[in-house]
Amino acid sequence: MKRLAFLFPLVLTLLTRPAAAQVYTASDPLAHTYSIVARDPQTGDLAVAVQSHWFSVGTSVSWAEAGVGAVATQSFTNKSFGPRGLALLKSGKSAQQALDELLRTDEGRDVRQVAIIDNQGRVATHTGSKCIDMAGHQQGAQFSVQANMMLTNTVPAAMAKAYEQNTKLPFAERVVAALEAAQAAGGDIRGRQSAALLVVRATPGAGVWEDRAIDLRVDDAAEPLKELARLLRLHRAYEHMNAGDLAVEKNDVPGAIREYEAAEKLFPQNLEMKYWHAISLANKQQVPQAIKLLGPIFRQDANWRTLTQRLPKVGLLTVSATELKQILAAK
Template sequence: MTFSIAGQVGDAFGVAVASKFPFVGAVVPQARLGVGAVATQAMARVSYRSTALDALAGGGDAGAAVAACTGPDDGREHRQLGVVGVDSQATWTGTECMDWAGGVSGREATGGYAIQGNILTGRDVVEAMERAWLASAGGSLSDRLLAALLAGDEAGGDSRGRQGAALYAVSPGAGYDGCGVLADVRVDDHPQAPQELARLLSINDLLFGTAEEVLPLTGELADEVGRRLASLGHDTGSDHGSEGGSDPGGRGVAAALEAWASEANYEMRLSPDGIDTKVLAALRDETG
């Protein structure tokens, strides 16, 4: 009923999943800081998530984590499981999973991955996901997980159609207040669930990501930002922060930017060195 990828990029771990099943994000994915990521599906057993992660935390590799889940489970042949640990990965497909069902796992310089699916249109779904994952090397974990998921969807995905999708990922110091949650985004019921997940993830990144490429608030850029903020009702000073005027350092623009960003929930991307390019793009979008 589902296709998923558990992946690792350095210290970050996560899972992306899509299915013709609502609320799939409540069932399939889990990840733990410093430990790994797990996806349980087909006739999913939610307890596999904690069992596998506990096995990894206890020093076992991904194969041992799979064995800890499936060994005592009489229903294991109806289940699928993907596990990625700090230095290992594994995928399990029971013999009774509905066609097409299977998976692939591997490791590259930045970490491991485990891809699996059942009731798929064919083997090419997991193959497309693997190619997309490998081709996205150098990107962030959430971007790479999403790329793999969208590739699987484009290749055919769940043979029954689309309904739910989710991405859960953790990374040290990431997310709101540095809690470690890089992304926790779910699409519970949508006819184009993977594409809706992509849209929501872009918002998640804007709100919970930290400043990346920062441009100095000087000269023509300060003028532009000042005009746009003024059009939204924020006081920036008469010259909108341009150099050589009454506010040569752009202090009025910077203060107005902080006020607007706080209203729009972009405060995690504020920087004393200028304006984050993604915040600038959001400001331009809002002001036309």
């Protein structure tokens, strides 16, 4: 009875505490993390990339729209800052004006970390005074890097240096290099779990499906940045595959072979890339070379042999009946 009497005042205090004292809610993910927002000075493309010890960080932190800008919202994450920030940019506000408006109406501003870049490359960044150490950010020419709950205070500087020094890399690979530098500098004090990379076009395309140049997520992995880099290489390989398919449509067989070979070099273990390279060789009357490639593929998975039987009907394999029989007999 005495114990209950002791607890009652404490419970009453908790129940009557003003709601404004709560600066985050159960719906606000605790995405303590490091990220980068950037604009490619060559193309105008926009990117946001992130890694965290949090499941599926890309669904919370990273937001971007073609021709508009990119937003990274983290720490005690206010997800609404993503779509609202982009809407403010779209209305004509600068990155700083958009950020000021978001923070003005947010009672949890002290625990937020936010970075915004607009379509002109202007950046605005906020690290709340109550973000968990080590926390900070660094801005550069058309980019901003930001981090909180890091093992060391050197992460933002390491990210900025990596991004600035890797100008010879393609834009997406340059952004990932900044994330890798953050991890090398100690990264998240809790470890790592997920990562994401989003790149949107400088200007909107004919349809929204054309606006995202790269959209990759690693929701749960022991080494998410390694997996993100692998997916980016695979993305590049399939860019060559798509170019090869386009060359086939235009009856440019030599062009298709070049593109399929480039894809195969990036991922030599991928059966599909080897397969279409072989089919292109067959269509260029190089059947013996095609059979040499197709034999190991058929041995690993007989379904590719079945698919080959169906290609002449739709004009994707233009060989004689005798050559087709030779191809299907490949071992």
